[in-house]
Each structure stands twice: as C-alpha cells, then as structure tokens.
Amino acid sequence: MSETxxxxxxxxxxxxETCNIxxxxxxxxxxxxxxxxxxxxxxxSLDAVEVVVAVQKAFGVRIGGEEGAREVLQSLRTLAEFxxxxxxxx
Amino acid sequence: xxxxxxxxQSAHCESGVTANLLSYHGQRISEALAFGIGGGLFFGYxxxxxxxxxxxxxxxxxxxxxxxxxxxxxxxxxxxQTFASPREASAALDRALAAGIPQGLQTGVYWLPYFPPALxxxxxxxxxxxxxxDGEDYLLSDPVFEEPVRCPRGDLxxxxxxxxxxxxKGRMYAIESFAPDGDLAKAVRQGIREVCNRMVRAPIPLIxxxxxxxxxxxxxxxxxxxxxxxxxxxxxxxxxxxxxxGTGGGGFRFIYAAFLQExxxxxxxxxxxxxxxxLTETGDLWRQFALLxxxxxxxxxxxxxxxxxxxxxxxxxxRREEQIFRALLKVV
Numbered sequence: 001m002s003e004t005x006x007x008x009x010x011x012x013x014x015x016x017e018t019c020n021i022x023x024x025x026x027x028x029x030x031x032x033x034x035x036x037x038x039x040x041x042x043x044x045s046l047d048a049v050e051v052v053v054a055v056q057k058a059f060g061v062r063i064g065g066e067e068g069a070r071e072v073l074q075s076l077r078t079l080a081e082f083x084x085x086x087x088x089x090x
Numbered sequence: 091x092x093x094x095x096x097x098x099q100s101a102h103c104e105s106g107v108t109a110n111l112l113s114y115h116g117q118r119i120s121e122a123l124a125f126g127i128g129g130g131l132f133f134g135y136x137x138x139x140x141x142x143x144x145x146x147x148x149x150x151x152x153x154x155x156x157x158x159x160x161x162x163x164x165x166x167x168x169x170x171q172t173f174a175s176p177r178e179a180s181a182a183l184d185r186a187l188a189a190g191i192p193q194g195l196q197t198g199v200y201w202l203p204y205f206p207p208a209l210x211x212x213x214x215x216x217x218x219x220x221x222x223x224d225g226e227d228y229l230l231s232d233p234v235f236e237e238p239v240r241c242p243r244g245d246l247x248x249x250x251x252x253x254x255x256x257x258x259k260g261r262m263y264a265i266e267s268f269a270p271d272g273d274l275a276k277a278v279r280q281g282i283r284e285v286c287n288r289m290v291r292a293p294i295p296l297i298x299x300x301x302x303x304x305x306x307x308x309x310x311x312x313x314x315x316x317x318x319x320x321x322x323x324x325x326x327x328x329x330x331x332x333x334x335x336g337t338g339g340g341g342f343r344f345i346y347a348a349f350l351q352e353x354x355x356x357x358x359x360x361x362x363x364x365x366x367x368x369l370t371e372t373g374d375l376w377r378q379f380a381l382l383x384x385x386x387x388x389x390x391x392x393x394x395x396x397x398x399x400x401x402x403x404x405x406x407x408x409r410r411e412e413q414i415f416r417a418l419l420k421v422v
Contacts, residue, residue, distance in 0.1 A: 049384045062344070
C-alpha cells in the first residue's frame, strides 16, 4: 500500500470524527468527490471549513492562499497529497 | 489559431487572469502581487443590497477593479468593451484573436460546460482569458483550472451574456500596450495605501473595520429579528462569501499576506514581513469564526458558537485588523 493510500485512511477517520458522521461508509474511493452532492461522506461546503481547520490542527498545514481549498479538497487523495507535499517542504 | 499563452492556475479568477495577462506581456508576477497592487482586499457589508434575498457581504473590491488598477499602476494601457449582441461580441473576439491579442472575458459560471455540474452556480463576474480558436471551439485559460480548457462558441456566448446581477454584457478586456519596466515599488505602495484607506479611513460605517463591527452588531440580533431559520441562512451565506468562491480562505487574508511578504522584498522593508505574519494570524481568526459559525448552522453549536459569541469573534477580527492596517499605513 502506498504512503498516500495509507494516509487517506487516516484522513478519512479524522474527517468522520470532525464532521460527526456516524453512518459513514466503510469504503470511500480515494478519488471520489470529497465535498458536494456526489460526496460519499455527504459533506457540504460548511463541513469543508471543519475539514480545513481540522487538517491545520492535526498536521500543521494551512490550506489557503494561492493554492485554493477547492483544488485541495477535490478528493481524499488530493487532500492527502497536498498535506504530504507541504510536510515534505519543511 | 492559437496564441502561446502562459496558463497558470490560481485561487481567485480575476487576480489570476491579471497575473497571466501581465506575464504574457513580459511582466511575470504572482497572483498575490496582482491582487495586492490591484488593491483587491476589501470588506463591505451592505444590508440594503440583496443577492438571492441575502445581504451583500464582500471581502474583495468591485469586479473588474483588480485588473484595471493593477495594470494601470504598472503603466499599461487597457482596452475594455461591452457589446449589444452575442454575435457582435464573438466577431470582436475573433478579430482580436486573429490579431494575436489574448482577451480577458467576464462570464457567468453557470453556462461554462467544462465546470463540473456541482460547481456551476449563477455568478456573473467570473474571469478567464481566450487565447485561440480551433474550429467552433474557443481555447481558454480559465485560471481556476489546472490546464487550459475548450468551450464551444454557443456556450461561451451564453456565458458572456448571462442575465442577472453583474451581467457581463459580453465584456472583453485586454492590455493594449505595455513596457514592462514600470515602477513596481510605486505600484505596490499605491495598492497598499488604497486598501489601508478603505479598511481604516472609510467615511461610511459599511466599509472596512467599521463594516465588520456593524456586521457584528447586526449578526448578534439576527435570531431575534429574523428567526432561527433565516438567521442560519444568513450565517451560511457569510461563511460561503468568506471561505469559498476563490478567496483563498480567511476572506482573502492569506492571499493578501502573501502579497505583503513579496512587498517586503520589493520595498526592502522587513516590517512588512511582520505585518504579513500578523495578517495570516487574522486570517486564521476569520477561519476560526467560520468554523464556529458552520457548527452553529449545523446545529452543533456550543457556548463559543452562539450568535453573541460569534459577534465577539468578529469584533476581535476588526480590532486586530485596525491595528494591522494603521501600522501598514505608517510603513508605506
């Protein structure tokens, strides 16, 4: 299992706890939309704020500025890749 | 027919288009620098102006202002046109592209077929650049996308003539002439002064830190004046204006902080770096406000996310930003 795949599982758990989703599906495809009507976790734009702040607290990575939240929050995979990329910059 | 245009993705469409058009003309600048020189940061709360029955709350200057001010401050001449009909607008675009001049276009998002359906909404001040044509398809540099995109003529015409608030009326704009040796430091100072004046010297209480305080006092009373359902709708609207639609988060504070970091190097003034860090912290504070407000909307509120507590958070943002922008005025 790749570093990103393993990390997406951890991220999914963080999101489920942060956004209080008791009936979250077991398997969420890494490339499925994270936010919006097609989100398997049923997250909306208000949940997106929760995710952004939770990621900053848990991993010390700020989503914002010129790399917009829209791109980063496309899927679990894009979010995981962003966090790992930012952490590797340090 | 295609122009060799330097497409770069950005968080916010107008500052992205501005940076990309300037880069094409030989002045390679970042999105943040375009946003800052164009005086993009703003706060305005206009409860009497309604969009979809909700008050106008804006964290950026008026559509078109960033491009116009940024390129003029850098010494470029701009040409902007609107049109009476889609046919006329397309003919003018074809002529400009045939002449090898990339064109900025104001469009409605809803009619652009390359936007995923979930992201299409009725917003008429979206900006992109047309840089070529392939048969009946236009080649577009839409800065919110990673790669350039294509759009059929009919769809682009509908997007350029979308109806409603901020209707683009086919608006097309371009840099006419530009010698990329303008005074960058002077342009940076002009951009900073404009934003500082708006944030802390505005003559009316709807704008700048006074506007934030007015919003705080209104927000505090929303539940009793509007009822819980409407109060939550207003709150959700505020969060979306602050954290979505290409603000880069924190109501553009993070992008503006990135601009101040670049400005510190351009002006050779390390004080600006310190203020950039303070503004980033304020962006986090705005984001914390959005987080607690979102919990309130979702019915998950605690003692720190009641309407009164949220109003206090806004007052704290206003207090800190007043200090930052007054200090910034002294630096420039």
